[in-house]
Amino acid sequence: DTGVSQDPRHKITKRGQNVTFRCDPISEHNRLYWYRQTLGQGPEFLTYFQNEAQLEKSRLLSDRFSAERPKGSFSTLEIQRTEQGDSAMYLCASTRTGLSSYEQYFGPGTRLTVT
Amino acid sequence: AQTVTQSQPEMSVQEAETVTLSCTYDTSESDYYLFWYKQPPSRQMILVIRQEAYKQQNATENRFSVNFQKAAKSFSLKISDSQLGDAAMYFCAWHTNAGKSTFGDGTTLTVKP
Numbered sequence: 001d002t003g004v005s006q007d008p009r010h011k012i013t014k015r016g017q018n019v020t021f022r023c024d025p026i027s028e029h030n031r032l033y034w035y036r037q038t039l040g041q042g043p044e045f046l047t048y049f050q051n052e053a054q055l056e057k058s059r060l061l062s063d064r065f066s067a068e069r070p071k072g073s074f075s076t077l078e079i080q081r082t083e084q085g086d087s088a089m090y091l092c093a094s095t096r097t098g099l100s101s102y103e104q105y106f107g108p109g110t111r112l113t114v115t
Numbered sequence: 116a117q118t119v120t121q122s123q124p125e126m127s128v129q130e131a132e133t134v135t136l137s138c139t140y141d142t143s144e145s146d147y148y149l150f151w152y153k154q155p156p157s158r159q160m161i162l163v164i165r166q167e168a169y170k171q172q173n174a175t176e177n178r179f180s181v182n183f184q185k186a187a188k189s190f191s192l193k194i195s196d197s198q199l200g201d202a203a204m205y206f207c208a209w210h211t212n213a214g215k216s217t218f219g220d221g222t223t224l225t226v227k228p
Contacts, residue, residue: 033216042119042206042218043160055214091160095210102148102210106160 002026004107006092012113013082020078021110025094032075033104034067035091043091049075050097082114117142119207119219127225128197135182136192136222138207147211149183151192154221155203163205166190194224202226 005024013019025032030051035043046065047057051072064082069075079086089111093104119140128134140149151163166174166183174181178195194201202225208218 031214035218040221042121042208042220044218045216048214048216050214093160097212102212103150103162103165104210104216105162106152108159 004092004094004105006090006107006110008110009108010111010113012115015082015084015114017082018078018080019082019112020076021090021092021112022074022076023092023094023107024074025092026096026105027073029094029096029105030072031095031097031102032069033093033095034075034077035093037089037091037109038087046077079112082112084114087112087114117144117215117217119209119217121205121207121219121222123222124220125223125225127227128194128201129227130197130199132197133193133195134197134224136194136205136207136224138190138192138219140188140190140207140209140217140219142188142209142211142217144209144211144213144215146213147209147215149181149190150208150210151179151181151190152206152208152218153201153203154206160206164192168209197226199226199228 007022033048034046049069064080067077089109091109092107149166154160164176182191204221
């Protein structure tokens with residue numbers, strides 16, 4: 001169990017550019033979540049996958065955001081035409097159905113700064 | 116609305132003393148689980164304690180315990196014998212079997228030596 005990893009840890013981009021983040025969950029975990037966290041706030045749900053299927057997507061997620069989990073393992077989150085309001089920490093978490101309580105294991109996050 | 120409310124943005128406790136962090140929630144789900152997570156400064160989120168909503172008995176993990184009042188939709192965290200390493204932001208959350216997940220906005224806990 002190597003834990004949830006995210007890459008990159010930090011990303012600085014100019015407004016209007018596209019960015020892509022990667023998350024590698026714990027290997028036997030079939031559920032993967034993406035959250036956005038701004039300073040002093042709690043994680044805000046963006047989307048989640050069970051295996052390769054994207055089962056729920058927040059209404060807050062604009063069309064500029066897209067996520068994939070093509071083989072049910074790692075996942076990518078892409079933000080197109082970034083805006084300054086996208087600056088935040090993007091967290092990934094994973095869990096496994098069948099666990100007694102569905103606790104989530106979090107990665108270290110990717111901090112995005114849009115200039 | 117499916118929400119989690121933490122009414123104390125900041126709390127402070129003296130080392131070795133006890134502190135209680137409050138959390139109320141609202142959900143229409145019948146099968147859910149409640150959690151307290153800890154996020155130390157610049158470090159990743161980790162689980163502190165979990166509670167299955169169908170269980171009446173309050174969960175306990177060493178110095179951490181909860182007071183779960185299902186009818187009132189209240190889920191507070193008590194930290195006994197507070198240590199300097201307990202300083203962090205604490206988040207209350209609920210998750211469901213179906214995959215839904217909601218977090219509160221957190222309580223920043225300061226531990227004074």
